[in-house]
Amino acid sequence: MTLFVDILVCILIWFVGTALFSFMNVIRYRYIEKKKIFNEDFTCDSCGTELKPLEAFPVFSYLFLKGKCRYCGEKLSLYDFVNELIGGFVLVFVFLRFGDGCGISSGFILSEPIDSIVHFNLENFAYVVTAILFVCLLDLVVMVDHKTMEIPNIFVISTLVVSVLSLITMRDVGIIEHLIGALVISVPMFVITLIVKGGFGGGDVKLSFAAGLMLGWKLAIVGFFIGLLLGGLYAIIKLSTKKIDKKAHFAFGPYLCIGYMMALICGANMLWGYLKLAAILHG
Numbered sequence: 001m002t003l004f005v006d007i008l009v010c011i012l013i014w015f016v017g018t019a020l021f022s023f024m025n026v027i028r029y030r031y032i033e034k035k036k037i038f039n040e041d042f043t044c045d046s047c048g049t050e051l052k053p054l055e056a057f058p059v060f061s062y063l064f065l066k067g068k069c070r071y072c073g074e075k076l077s078l079y080d081f082v083n084e085l086i087g088g089f090v091l092v093f094v095f096l097r098f099g100d101g102c103g104i105s106s107g108f109i110l111s112e113p114i115d116s117i118v119h120f121n122l123e124n125f126a127y128v129v130t131a132i133l134f135v136c137l138l139d140l141v142v143m144v145d146h147k148t149m150e151i152p153n154i155f156v157i158s159t160l161v162v163s164v165l166s167l168i169t170m171r172d173v174g175i176i177e178h179l180i181g182a183l184v185i186s187v188p189m190f191v192i193t194l195i196v197k198g199g200f201g202g203g204d205v206k207l208s209f210a211a212g213l214m215l216g217w218k219l220a221i222v223g224f225f226i227g228l229l230l231g232g233l234y235a236i237i238k239l240s241t242k243k244i245d246k247k248a249h250f251a252f253g254p255y256l257c258i259g260y261m262m263a264l265i266c267g268a269n270m271l272w273g274y275l276k277l278a279a280i281l282h283g
């Protein structure tokens, strides 16, 4: 019985996640097109026809409309669709991880998300909300940086505000660990930027400061290495298919953000697994 209810709750959370990331799609679109960000009308990006609620429903409108606008026939964005789909899973993971108030430094707890909703606890709630705001902002940065090759200051500042909030809500990570987290990646990146022209973008450095403050130094390092790995993998694939030449720049920010997002959700487990593996290898 509980398992059944848990699955139902997870599905519900999944829907909320798709709606949240769908909203991030809207903010991204309006930001890049320099339109008013908070505006309750949902319109087709291509013909401007106002959409009915069902036609703007995350994930499912794309499936029902078979990827095309009902009015002008223009293809709907596959990019937005994928982002909504991922958003659902990200939120479920965030809930399973932090729903019962268990923190960044603990393991991954797959236990009864319903508990966290039934036994409402302000502290847990604040913890989850901080984590959700963090992943939403990072998602926004992933998309905007990917499209425009820059990380706008307004998003960095918003991330910093959430990170400062995390000093209060995520108390399982000590304040010193939080503060070192802000510097552990951003300072070396800044130094590299000074030495190697075009090493990292200024936005990447600032974002690493803000995200590191939230994650604490251990997870900031984990997140940075995930980002480096993903970015490197992308570059290798692009180079081997000769889609870019060696001198071409590509935005590192999206990979960095995905790294920090993954570090928040499963970085502690990765770290634990890595240390355990190292211990086994060393006998």
Ligand SMILES: [Zn+2]
Residues within 6 Å of the ligand: 044, 045, 046, 047, 048, 049, 069, 070, 071, 072, 073, 074
């Ligand atoms: Zn249309």
